[in-house]
Structure formats: C-alpha cells, structure tokens
Amino acid sequence: MVILHVTAPGEFGGLESVVTILAGGMRRVGHDVHVAAVVEGPGAARPFLASLSAAGVRTKALVAPGRAYLTERAAIARLCSELRPDVVHTHGYRPDVVDAGVARRLGIPVVTTVHGFTGGGWKDRVYEWLQCRAFRRFDAVVAVSRPLVDRLTRAGVPRSRIHEVRNAWSPIAPVLDRGAARRAVGLPRDGFAIAWVGRLSHEKGPDVLVDALPHLHDLPLVASAVGEGVLRVSLQARARALGLNGRIRWHGAVQDVARVLPAFDAFVLSSRTEGTPMVLFEAMAAGVPIVATAVGGVPDVVSPAEAVLVAPGDPIALAAAIRDVYRDPATAQMRARHARARLEREFGVAPWLERYEAIYRLVAA
Numbered sequence: 001m002v003i004l005h006v007t008a009p010g011e012f013g014g015l016e017s018v019v020t021i022l023a024g025g026m027r028r029v030g031h032d033v034h035v036a037a038v039v040e041g042p043g044a045a046r047p048f049l050a051s052l053s054a055a056g057v058r059t060k061a062l063v064a065p066g067r068a069y070l071t072e073r074a075a076i077a078r079l080c081s082e083l084r085p086d087v088v089h090t091h092g093y094r095p096d097v098v099d100a101g102v103a104r105r106l107g108i109p110v111v112t113t114v115h116g117f118t119g120g121g122w123k124d125r126v127y128e129w130l131q132c133r134a135f136r137r138f139d140a141v142v143a144v145s146r147p148l149v150d151r152l153t154r155a156g157v158p159r160s161r162i163h164e165v166r167n168a169w170s171p172i173a174p175v176l177d178r179g180a181a182r183r184a185v186g187l188p189r190d191g192f193a194i195a196w197v198g199r200l201s202h203e204k205g206p207d208v209l210v211d212a213l214p215h216l217h218d219l220p221l222v223a224s225a226v227g228e229g230v231l232r233v234s235l236q237a238r239a240r241a242l243g244l245n246g247r248i249r250w251h252g253a254v255q256d257v258a259r260v261l262p263a264f265d266a267f268v269l270s271s272r273t274e275g276t277p278m279v280l281f282e283a284m285a286a287g288v289p290i291v292a293t294a295v296g297g298v299p300d301v302v303s304p305a306e307a308v309l310v311a312p313g314d315p316i317a318l319a320a321a322i323r324d325v326y327r328d329p330a331t332a333q334m335r336a337r338h339a340r341a342r343l344e345r346e347f348g349v350a351p352w353l354e355r356y357e358a359i360y361r362l363v364a365a
Contacts, residue, residue: 001031001360004085004103006076006095008038009045011228011253013199014167014278015091015115016048018144021170024055025353034058036079038072038094040065047255051172069098076102086364087111093127097134104137109363113142113165114152116275116296118203132157139363142356144276145297163359166297168352169281169343173256181263185224185251192221192326195264195288197257197279198271200229205270205293208315210235212270214242215319219326223248224264226257261286266325266332271295272312284343289332291321301347306339 005023009016019035027033035052037045039061049059060079064072076099080088088103089111090096100110112135117128132155135141142163143149149164176184187193198204206225213223225235225248232250239248254260257279261267267283267290274296281301283290290307292298299309308321325332 001086001364002083003031003033003087003089003360004080004083005033005035005089005091006038006099007035007091008094009048011199014275017172017278018113018115018167019091020048020051020055020172021168021349022353022356023052023057025170025349026357027056029353029357031357032058034060034079034083034085036060036062036076038062038064038099072098073102077106080106080108087360089113089360091115093131096131097127100134100138109139110137111140111142111359111363112138113144114148114275115144116148117151117273118201140359142359145274145300147296148275163355165352165355165359166300166347167276167278167281168349169278169285169347170349171258171285173259175259175262175286178262181260184260185254185263186249187222187224187263192219192266193264194221194223194266194268194322195226195261195283196223196268196270197226197282198269198277200225200227200231200235202231203271203273204229205272205312206231206235207238208270208272208313208318209268210238210242210244210248211315212319212322213239213244213247215316216322219323221247221322221326223268224251225249226251226254228253258282258286261288264288265329266291266322268318268322269293269298270312270318271298274298276301281343281347284336284339287336287340289325289329289336290339291318291325293318302339302342306335306342308335 023033039045052059062075087109090100096112103110118124135157142165144167153159196209200206267288269292276297292307293312294309295312310317310321
C-alpha cells in the first residue's frame with residue numbers, strides 16, 4: 001500500500017515517536033510510506049525528519065507559516081495527486097482539522113490517531129471541540145487508550161469507526177549504561193536523581209513536581225526537568241520562590257532522551273491528562289523505577305506491581321511516592337524489573353503494526 005502520514009511536528013516527543021515507529025515499521029514490512037511534515041520554516045523538525053529518512057521513509061517538509069492554511073491545503077492536494085496514496089493518516093490537531101478534508105475530497109480514505117487531549121483554557125477546549133467534530137468524518141479514528149474511546153464516543157464519533165490501539169514501543173537508539181548516562185547529563189557518580197520528561201505545560205503537571213520537592217527537603221536528591229514549553233519561565237520563578245536552587249535542573253529539550261534515562265534513580269510522570277505516553281515505555285525499557293499519576297492510559301500500562309501510582313494534581317502524594325522509592329530501593333527495583341518484563345510481553349511492535357495494517361486495509365476496501 002501507499003501510505004501518507006501528515007503531521008505538524010514539534011519538539012521530538014510522544015506523537016513524533018509514534019509516527020517514527022509506525023512509518024518505519026510499515027516500511028519494513030513492504031509498504032511505500034511517506035511522511036509530510038507541516039512546518040513553519042525551512043530546517044524545522046530536522047531531527048524528526050532525519051530519523052524517518054534513516055528508516056527508509058520518504059519525507060517532505062511543507063512550509064506553511066502561521067495561518068497559511070490555503071497554501072498548506074494546496075500543498076497537500078499536490079502531494080496526494082503525485083503519490084496517489086491508498087490511505088492518508090493524520091496526527092494532531094492541525095492536520096486533522098486543516099488537511100484531512102483535502103484527501104477526503106479527492107476520494108482517499110482518511111485515518112487519524114488520537115494521541116490525547118491537552119485540556120487547559122478555553123482556546124484549547126475550542127480546538128478540541130473542532131477536532132472532535134472533524135473526527136466524525138474520518139473513515140477510522142484510532143484511540144490510544146480506553147478513556148479516549150469513551151471520550152470520542154461521547155463527542156459523537158461513530159463507535160463503529162473507533163479502534164482502540166494502545167501504543168507500542170521499539171528502541172530508536174540504544175541506551176547508555178548508568179555511568180555513561182550520568183556523565184552525559186552532568187550528574188555525579190553517586191546521589192539520588194529523579195527525571196521528569198515532557199512538555200512544560202499545564203496538562204503535563206511539571207508544577208506538581210516543583211511543589212512536591214519542598215516536601216523532600218531532607219533527602220539528598222536532585223531533579224532533572226527535560227523539555228521545553230510555555231511554563232518554563234513561571235516554573236523557574238516558582239522554584240526560586242520555594243528555595244529549590246540546586247535541587248532542580250532545567251535541561252531544555254534533549255534529543256533521544258531515552259538513551260540517558262538509566263542515569264536516574266526514579267522517573268516521575270506527573271501529568272493531569274494522558275493518552276498512552278511513549279516516555280513511560282522508555283522509562284520501562286530503561287529499567288528505572290517509576291512514579292506516575294493514574295490518568296488516561298497509564299493504569300493500563302503499569303499497575304501497582306510495576307510502578308507507584310498516585311492521584312493527579314497532588315504534590316504531597318507525589319512526594320510520598322518519591323520518598324517510597326528512595327527508602328526502599330530493593331522493592332523499587334523489583335517493580336522496575338516487572339515493568340520491563342510487561343513492556344516486552346504486551347507492547348511489542350509486530351502485533352501493533354498488524355492492527356494498523358488491518359485498519360488501513362479496511363478503509364481502503
């Protein structure tokens with residue numbers, strides 16, 4: 001089949017990881033796979049496109065700055081006419097709302113993967129309402145967790161077109177050993193270190209981690225926040241106000257962050273909402289003890305036997321969970337081993353690719 005993915009990539013994150021693994025996997029099993037990346041300027045999304053090219057996927061950057069939607073739609077139409085894809089697969093708000101209709105009017109089946117919703121202010125809620133309205137016209141809508149299936153159904157998406165397909169995991173780059181990983185992120189050989197990885201935005205809950213750290217003032221720990229986002233300045237100000245100077249380090253965006261996760265003694269996911277987070281798989285693969293909020297698809301990936309699960313938005317509970325990992329490292333390591341075993345047992349790429357291939361053939365028929 002000829003498969004065209006359309007996305008508007010940001011910093012390399014969960015959505016971008018899913019597209020990379022899915023496109024590369026379909027290429028390996030014999031399909032002709034293309035990825036069109038809607039970007040705001042030349043050279044944008046270079047690491048994302050380079051990783052796809054390395055997997056043999058053909059890529060094209062479509063430059064459409066700001067709200068140049070007509071330019072973007074014309075470029076998608078030209079690409080569809082050139083490639084004549086059997087299916088167009090969109091990822092993310094902008095391709096779902098702006099670009100999918102172009103393929104549909106050309107008679108090409110359209111599929112989307114719903115990676116999650118951010119919530120937040122009224123603008124975000126309006127965007128999500130528009131996106132859900134658009135989903136009603138798709139041939140197939142893939143939800144990456146059970147809560148997303150329920151939400152899409154309530155939003156009026158026909159249940160017969162919704163397919164629950166949890167994300168899968170495949171290593172994109174080999175991980176470093178603990179010593180090399182610590183040197184790479186500038187950590188001393190010893191000491192208790194925790195990692196937080198994600199977009200610095202409300203739905204990811206970085207503020208919950210910042211507010212949890214004062215409750216751990218008696219522990220010799222340092223937290224590393226990896227990622228960029230709109231809350232960075234306010235989070236840094238909050239950390240200073242709480243006297244956390246030296247207790248939390250702001251690394252910014254780090255490419256292939258999964259490679260350095262073995263540097264840490266705990267991985268913390270403090271999100272208020274999630275789909276099925278790819279970074280959780282990366283922590284499981286690295287064998288790092290996990291503390292996570294029980295939101296979205298997280299409880300379907302790790303149970304209390306594999307991670308410490310807490311309620312969202314509760315810094316005191318989050319601090320208690322981190323303290324539990326510090327005080328009982330043997331039990332924490334046992335949970336980490338169980339998590340890695342579950343990852344290998346339940347979240348392999350081959351059956352995941354078969355599910356997507358079946359969906360593509362269904363809509364193409």
